[in-house]
Amino acid sequence: MSTDEVIKVIENFEYSNFSTSFWMGFKATFFRNIKIIWQYKFALLLGFVNTFAVASLFFYIGNLVPNQSIAQDGYIVSSVIYIFAGSMLVDISTRILMKSMNSFTSEMKQGTFETLATQPFGLKKYFVSEITFEVLYSLVFSVIYYIPVLLIFPIFKGLNLNFISVLSFLLVIVCVIFFFFSLSLLAANVTILIKRGREISMIIIGVMHLLSGSLFPLSLFPEWLRIIAYFSPMTLAVQSFRLCLFGQGTLMDSIVWGSVVMLLLMSIVMLILFNLTYKKIYSKIRYKGTMHEY
């Protein structure tokens, strides 16, 4: 079958009246993935210990800062809480991206991707439903894992919130989730081409973690690196996340609205890129015969 014919088949799946609706497909993906996760229920329990270990690392590093306080954007806060908040946001984002990439890597490894991609559902719907599930799953579990940690470590001590800053904080969170959803979609697309999802996500997260200033204020960066850092959406996201939590930051603050605009713009760009490339990439791996390879 030629590549053009393959694309026609995919389009038939996507737009035909006989094609399964997105909701039905998402439900199928949801139940399938829940069954797989249930097989690894022991790993779910380990998540609590893992999160505790990650949080402990932030806590002890925070204790090393002289005077144990950090000033930024007009507020002064304990270094433990400062590092904790920034690193927690990066950690949860990391989990979202890693879960999504691991899911596609597993499908490639086990040779099930080809079958899933040619379901009477459409390739795009498959991508979207799979990533939606992984984002929701990792988000819900991250929150559950962090509940005991937040009760153990004294992060609530430094909070300085009002009603509008809570709303702004929630908006920032939603934008971060949307950004990682879009990023995961695009990265999943690249994963099927170069087959290394875990590695791709680790590199993306590594760079974002460094540039976000999760461990230290950005003023420690040299000027040129600070400029580069602001090209990473996570930098503004971490900064506005902290401002909302510790400095009553609202959408009126340039950092907060700047991060919202930046995250939304980047998300839209990534969604457009995904939309433009997913068929081409799929055709390319079929044409090159690398669909079964891992």
Next chain:
Amino acid sequence: MTFFLNLITIVMYFFFGKMNPDMTVFGIPSTYLEFCFLGLCLQMIIGTSLATVCGSIYNEIVSGTWSYLLFQFNFIEYSIGSTLAGVVLSSLSVFAALFLAYLFMGSFYVISIQEVMLVIVLFMLILIAHMSISMIFASFTIYYQKNSGLVPLLYQLTKTFTGIVFPLSLLKGFSMIVSRALPLTYGLEALHSVVLTDQTNWQLILTNSMILLISSIVIGVFAIFLASKSIAHSKKHNKVDWY
């Protein structure tokens, strides 16, 4: 990729070190970067030696090559071979990180040939200890045909509680017990003593080396026993080429 991630982590702690944490408060005669550089370099290699045997066997099971491998190698050969291959590659990133640290960050260690030999011995002991642990996890993987998730957990515990980026004296109570249960704590403590102090604490180095050696032997023997039982179980239940 290991090289890249290693460098990113080191650069991150380089900037964190610019907040000037006073290490002399904790009895450590060095700057923050000199202190954490050793642990950060080891971190990736330890991760590799922890994950290699278990991860490789899981991959063999998933990709259906496990049954073929059983005809070609025994478990010990496979473990040593795969660990060495992974570790050699990730060790290259350490040398590159050292070179770049000398070049750009002004971090450097002045150590004698005798201390270099000690570092190599300790490095080997740390590797063997983590390889043995990975062999135990691999035997679970062979038995259950699933990845247990224990390796990432142990790796995270190692990163947090072994004194890689902060001194062990910050730990108290239960976290200290966790720390003492992890092999890297002993290895890193001895390495810090060799590299960071002028007077080598032979008593500490000898004690920690013996702990690493004995625990590696005990865990290694137990791992081989568990692996042979797991392989026998898969053969008996005809699960060798099943996933």
